[in-house]
Amino acid sequence: MKKIVILGAGISGIGAGYHLNEDKNNKVILFEKNNSWGGLCDNFTINGFRFDRFVHFSFTNNQEVRELFEKGSKSIKHIPNPSNYYKGTWLKHPAQNNLYPLSNEEKEKILCSFKRREDKEINEIRNYEEWLRIQYGNYFAENFPMEYTKKYWGVEAKELETKWVGSRMYKPTLEEVEQGMRTQDTPLTYYAKEMRYPVTGGYKSYLNYLVKDLNIRLNHEVKEIDTKNKVIYFTNNTQETYDELISSIPLSEMNKLLKNIPKNILEEIKKLRWTSGYIISLGLKNKNIPPYLWFYIYDKDIPFARIYSPSHKSSDNCPMGCSSLQLELYFENGKKINLSEKEVLEKSIQKLIEMKVIKEEDIIVRDIRFEKYANIIFDFNIYEAREAIKKYLKDIGIKTIGRFGEWDYFWSDQSLMSGIRIK
Incomplete structure (x- = not known):
């Protein structure tokens, strides 16, 4: 029996685990650093308000993905109204x-x-x-x-x-x-004509069918990968051997996990750029919010780029009679905002009030969370750098999957298929 270890139980790792589990000659184990699976498709709940980690809809035309998602959860269908x-x-x-x-x-x-x-x-x-x-x-x-x-x-x-x-x-x-x-009477020209979201349980519910038979070990953050002896060491002082290794860990983290990386590969890793972000989540005691599923903000004096409404996506995401919003604020990794998390939260709320989107007295939940990895920055070094790094990893026996393992601008369906198509 071949022992396959998958690092990361986000959507791509789950896709790989589901696919490789179909072969009964494989023993597949997923290791996840967090205390729950799902990666950026995961969610959290505060006082009855559910918020996704970053914001998701499904609008895939991939029939295989649609069928797998529907096995995980029935969908609410939305006509986009950004x-x-x-x-x-x-x-x-x-x-x-x-x-x-x-x-x-x-x-x-x-x-x-x-x-x-x-x-x-x-x-x-x-x-x-x-x-x-x-x-x-x-x-x-x-x-x-x-x-x-x-x-x-x-x-x-x-x-x-x-x-x-x-x-x-x-x-x-x-x-x-x-x-x-x-005139405002113009046709819909958004690139997706229909958006889908689970009826209950947040976006990660779409993965319920895929994870039901997976061996996922939570709270296992990788400390070191020894590719010569095929051993992974974790920060909780445990270790695991493998026959085959698949990773959704960001390419930019590999210099911390692998020893004796050639200098030219270290230089390529240094070239990788990405955005980090804050997700600001607000629960409101009434439904007095704009009707849009999401909207974009262009004003330079307003710090956040986009706002979504979890409560518009599904009423299951908040208590009856309430509503919710999530704000996305991004910056290049390593650049300083010069504000504390509390100051970012309060400044963002104040801007929302000035925009007449919410009222201060209606807020009953306020939360801010940092995500180190949000999006890949597509500068002029990205293609050569990522190919050199991925080739090196492949040569030492590490297959890469997912948005940050492949270092690409993947939507959730593409991330899933990145795992499912692994060989």
Whole structure:
């Protein structure tokens, strides 16, 4: 029997465990550093309010993933209704073709700039800032996505390359921009037409079917991996041998877990960049919150980038008659905010009150949590660096999976399939 060890019981590790468990010749063990499984798909509960660790919906078109998720939990289906907050104004999403609420003066600046866009082939575009200017014109690019980039990615748009964009950013025609300035009656152009969320138990409920037969050992944080002798040492003074090793641990952590890494690989690890983040979770004693499932904030003086409503996703996420919000605040790992967690929490709440999203007297739960790993930063070093690191790990017998193990911009379905497709 082959003993397979999987490091990390997030969605990719669970996917790998489920897939490898199907072969009865395998003995599969998952080790998770936290006291519950799920990784960033996990959740926590405070006074009857359930909050996901970071924010999730399922909109996958992958039939295998949809079937596995439905075996874990029945779904609530939502038609996406995202919105945008910009200088006190609410705009339908995506903002670029839903500018009707803006003043005529600002609409004219956006339209004139849009008409004066450069015409370049995709292979001539040097960075994400240039991509934004070419797609939307200078005025819109500077005031909307370039400001949002600094809040979401923690860097200037010119520091990013563009392969990651894909279908995430809608590119309207001139006619669509003009129509969206004349009327709010515009078609849905969001990249997903339906969003799904579990009826009960939060997003991790989608994984219930996958984990039911898995051997998951919690509270096991890796201290060292000895690939020569195939032994893993944990911080709780236990150890485990393996025949095959699969890891969803971030590539950027490998220099702490492996000895005798070649200097060139250490240099590649140093090049990796990512965002960390705070999740601010609020429980409210009434339902007096905006109707949107989520919305984006562009104002530079407002620290958070996005807000979601767990209570809109499922009424199971809060007590009857109540509502809830979650705010995401990001920054590049290693950069200082110069505020304590308490100050970040209080400043964010004050901004929400100024935005007239909530009232101070309605808050009955307030919570802030730090996540070291939120998103990969797609700068110009990422592709060569991650391939060199992954090749080295493969050569010493470590297979990598998941958003941070593969160091890619994976949605939850892609992370799951990263594990399921492991060989």
